[in-house]
Amino acid sequence: MMTHDQAADATSLRDAIVRKLTYEMGKSRSGARERDWFLATALAVRNRVIDRWLEATRAAYEQGEKQVYYLSLEFLVGRLLRDNVSNLGLLEPLREALQTLGVDFDAMRQEEPDAALGNGGLGRLAACFMESLASLGIPAFGYGIRYEHGLFRQILHEGWQHEYPEDWLTFGNPWEFARPEIAHDIGFGGSVEAVRVSETEMRHVWHPAETVQAVAYDTPVVGWRGRHINTLRLWSARALDPLKLEAFNYGDHVGALADRVRQEAISKVLYPSDESPAGQELRLRQEYFFTSAALQDLVRRHLRVYGDLRSLPDKVAIQLNDTHPAIAVAELMRICVDLHGIPWDEAWEVTRGAISYTNHTLLPEALESWSVPLMERLLPRHMQIIYLINAHHLDSVRARWPGDVRLLSSVSLIEEGHGRRVRMGHLAFVGSHKVNGVSALHSELLKKTVFRDFHLLAPDRIVNKTNGVTFRRWLQQSNPGLTGLLVEAVGPGVLDDAGLLEGLAKQADDAGFRDRFASVKRSNKEALAALIRQQLDLRVDPDAMFDVQIKRIHEYKRQLLNILETVALYDAIRSQPHLDWAPRVKIFAGKAAASYHRAKLIIKLAHDVARVVNGDPTVRDRLKVAFLPNYNVSLAETIVPAADLSEQISTAGMEASGTGNMKLALNGALTMGTLDGANVEILEHVGEPNIFIFGLTTEEVEARRRDGTHGLAAVQASPRLAEVLEAIEAGVFSPDDRGRYRELMASIRGHDYFMVASDFDSYFQAQRQADLRWRDRAAWLRSAALNTARVGWFSSDRTIAEYAAEIWNVPVRR
Numbered sequence: 040m041m042t043h044d045q046a047a048d049a050t051s052l053r054d055a056i057v058r059k060l061t062y063e064m065g066k067s068r069s070g071a072r073e074r075d076w077f078l079a080t081a082l083a084v085r086n087r088v089i090d091r092w093l094e095a096t097r098a099a100y101e102q103g104e105k106q107v108y109y110l111s112l113e114f115l116v117g118r119l120l121r122d123n124v125s126n127l128g129l130l131e132p133l134r135e136a137l138q139t140l141g142v143d144f145d146a147m148r149q150e151e152p153d154a155a156l157g158n159g160g161l162g163r164l165a166a167c168f169m170e171s172l173a174s175l176g177i178p179a180f181g182y183g184i185r186y187e188h189g190l191f192r193q194i195l196h197e198g199w200q201h202e203y204p205e206d207w208l209t210f211g212n213p214w215e216f217a218r219p220e221i222a223h224d225i226g227f228g229g230s231v232e233a234v235r236v237s238e239t240e241m242r243h244v245w246h247p248a249e250t251v252q253a254v255a256y257d258t259p260v261v262g263w264r265g266r267h268i269n270t271l272r273l274w275s276a277r278a279l280d281p282l283k284l285e286a287f288n289y290g291d292h293v294g295a296l297a298d299r300v301r302q303e304a305i306s307k308v309l310y311p312s313d314e315s316p317a318g319q320e321l322r323l324r325q326e327y328f329f330t331s332a333a334l335q336d337l338v339r340r341h342l343r344v345y346g347d348l349r350s351l352p353d354k355v356a357i358q359l360n361d362t363h364p365a366i367a368v369a370e371l372m373r374i375c376v377d378l379h380g381i382p383w384d385e386a387w388e389v390t391r392g393a394i395s396y397t398n399h400t401l402l403p404e405a406l407e408s409w410s411v412p413l414m415e416r417l418l419p420r421h422m423q424i425i426y427l428i429n430a431h432h433l434d435s436v437r438a439r440w441p442g443d444v445r446l447l448s449s450v451s452l453i454e455e456g457h458g459r460r461v462r463m464g465h466l467a468f469v470g471s472h473k474v475n476g477v478s479a480l481h482s483e484l485l486k487k488t489v490f491r492d493f494h495l496l497a498p499d500r501i502v503n504k505t506n507g508v509t510f511r512r513w514l515q516q517s518n519p520g521l522t523g524l525l526v527e528a529v530g531p532g533v534l535d536d537a538g539l540l541e542g543l544a545k546q547a548d549d550a551g552f553r554d555r556f557a558s559v560k561r562s563n564k565e566a567l568a569a570l571i572r573q574q575l576d577l578r579v580d581p582d583a584m585f586d587v588q589i590k591r592i593h594e595y596k597r598q599l600l601n602i603l604e605t606v607a608l609y610d611a612i613r614s615q616p617h618l619d620w621a622p623r624v625k626i627f628a629g630k631a632a633a634s635y636h637r638a639k640l641i642i643k644l645a646h647d648v649a650r651v652v653n654g655d656p657t658v659r660d661r662l663k664v665a666f667l668p669n670y671n672v673s674l675a676e677t678i679v680p681a682a683d684l685s686e687q688i689s690t691a692g693m694e695a696s697g698t699g700n701m702k703l704a705l706n707g708a709l710t711m712g713t714l715d716g717a718n719v720e721i722l723e724h725v726g727e728p729n730i731f732i733f734g735l736t737t738e739e740v741e742a743r744r745r746d747g748t749h750g751l752a753a754v755q756a757s758p759r760l761a762e763v764l765e766a767i768e769a770g771v772f773s774p775d776d777r778g779r780y781r782e783l784m785a786s787i788r789g790h791d792y793f794m795v796a797s798d799f800d801s802y803f804q805a806q807r808q809a810d811l812r813w814r815d816r817a818a819w820l821r822s823a824a825l826n827t828a829r830v831g832w833f834s835s836d837r838t839i840a841e842y843a844a845e846i847w848n849v850p851v852r853r
């Protein structure tokens with residue numbers, strides 16, 4: 040039943056939607072299609088946001104509150120309609136309003152494009168953080184790039200991935216406000232002039248060869264219960280001189296537009312790689328473009344209110360999401376020293392006081408660096424500033440450890456050797472007052488590996504902030520069935536405070552509760568089964584265990600280990616078909632970077648195995664394999680609530696945190712995981728009996744890598760694995776191209792960097808433990824409910840509250 044207020048809301052929403060449809064879109068009700076209804080609805084909902092948004096923004100300035108600026112090259116936002124409507128408390132009234140117009144909310148909302156301005160975990164983290172910042176009432180801006188084309192659309196043709204551009208803006212974006220008047224000039228190239236301003240003082244003036252404008256597009260970010268609303272400000276590139284009229288008039292139409300095309304390319308596409316740096320000049324342009332725009336924007340705002348940059352660290356906290364915006368260190372120094380005449384040492388205090396940096400990876404190949412000649416050409420003044428920062432930095436190291444040449448070269452901002460390069464992680468480290476890792480294990484490894492020497496120099500600099508996910512999106516909105524049950528079980532306070540989930544633990548022993556928990560899961564699985572049938576023309580049994588691995592395809596994430604185990608299970612079922620096998624559906628989804636051939640081959644292998652297994656009548660419903668195309672936030676929102684088993688099987692020491700692991704555990708999936716990233720903390724929270732842990736530890740992986748023969752030895756010690764490799768190698772799953780996987784299988788017997796062979800038996804055994812637990816329905820359900828009950832700590836509200844207290848020094852209001 041709707042309350043009186045809700046009924047009034049429904050009526051006014053309905054009127055507003057019809058007005059938008061008619062007078063802003065020029066469509067009649069009878070001619071309106073579902074997309075039109077979506078746009079009209081989004082515009083009507085947006086109207087409900089604006090007053091509060093402007094008010095919240097104004098109040099933050101007036102009260103002199105410290106502002107958080109989250110700089111991220113990626114924001115993997117997904118759809119916003121349900122998020123905004125739900126946080127505004129308008130879900131029921133809106134459903135009702137649309138129903139009276141003959142529109143089904145759930146069908147209509149699928150018309151919203153999925154905003155995929157990110158590759159994976161890092162971008163999704165930024166989106167979860169923006170939501171939590173607003174929900175905790177922390178005044179904040181997110182700064183990034185308004186890519187015209189986000190992450191590519193993945194089409195799978197006979198198991199091979201093809202990439203197509205994603206056109207999320209084609210029909211307009213109802214959530215954003217273009218701000219053509221908010222624009223900053225971003226320079227590239229040119230020269231630096233040293234000008235004497237007094238007897239003792241020089242000023243450096245940068246004369247860029249080229250200037251591009253960064254134009255703001257603002258999207259309101261609505262916090263839970265609409266309490267607070269922040270801004271996601273994304274920058275779009277605009278050429279200053281859009282057309283060389285002279286050239287055009289002479290008939291060179293293409294040439295007249297060439298500069299413009301080149302300049303505006305900066306915000307055209309997201310670099311579609313994950314965990315490996317793009318390396319190209321356009322990427323560096325993107326990084327400087329949005330970082331400079333963000334800093335100019337926040338400096339202008341600060342100066343307007345406070346008039347002096349020296350107070351910046353009291354009023355501003357700048358968080359760098361990975362090293363992509365690390366050039367901020369040099370840019371803020373340039374703004375302070377060159378543009379505002381602040382002496383170097385004071386400028387350095389301001390910069391370090393304001394900036395902090397989040398590291399996301401230990402993989403050496405993923406650490407960003409830029410060649411010195413490229414930096415000198417594109418950002419000549421910044422290169423000088425980086426040299427100067429480095430000189431001061433190395434002086435202080437020399438003063439404390441005289442003569443330690445190894446240390447000096449290890450902590451230098453410049454990598455000497457084949458081609459000199461600027462190490463962006465080092466720049467970010469020295470320019471920050473805090474550096475954080477994203478899980479307890481990862482932060483400890485930072486101190487022992489990539490930043491070992493830096494940790495010696497500054498033992499208080501590295502802190503840990505274990506990632507989290509927003510429970511509004513990943514529980515309340517994506518799993519309304521479970522949310523309803525939780526509200527019944529522990530009260531409505533659970534919607535505001537994830538800590539209250541703990542109250543659920545005692546109900547895990549109640550058979551009646553477990554049945555209701557199971558029935559919610561069952562209906563989510565039916566929905567996923569329907570999607571699998573529609574997308575893949577494959578029938579799966581919703582009573583089978585839904586065993587899910589959804590994430591970017593990467594060797595370190597080890598989808599290959601999962602596929603090999605699938606083949607081993609398939610062989611085992613076929614050799615003993617009379618046994619009572621626990622029925623499973625293996626569900627995969629994920630994109631491979633376009634240039635990552637090995638990852639694409641792994642996708643193909645999953646399809647080849649799926650074709651054979653799904654077509655084998657002896658296996659029947661006991662094993663099915665489904666690879667769903669085009670993994671994105673919206674697909675995750677359907678899969679996560681339906682999962683029974685969550686595959687988090689990265690090689691120990693390689694996954695910084697993971698957040699998919701948190702979403703899945705929250706929705707009652709048991710984790711099958713290695714001791715990696717945040718899995719370690721999930722284990723601590725849910726308890727050893729409620730998770731399946733297998734495989735080598737980080738130390739064991741490291742030790743084994745020193746021994747080059749571990750791959751072969753592990754295969755020889757495992758007849759089961761040897762049989763699987765031989766079958767795949769012989770072309771059993773690829774009769775059309777028997778040699779397709781020869782090299783892939785050989786790599787496992789070879790140096791096997793990712794320890795697929797070494798972890799195989801332990802993984803297979805852990806899977807059989809999962810089978811046993813699955814057959815004990817009460818035990819499984821109890822563990823599942825305990826997972827939901829005990830992972831409240833992984834709310835991004837907790838993470839953000841920790842950043843606020845320990846890094847940003849800002850209060851939380853809730």
Ligand SMILES: *Cc1c(COP(=O)(O)O)cnc(C)c1O
Pocket residue numbers: 158159160163589590591670671672675696697698699700702
């Ligand atoms: C959560 C999420 C990720 C991150 O998944 P991991 O398993 O942590 O790698 C990537 N992509 C999407 C769409 C997500 O929702």
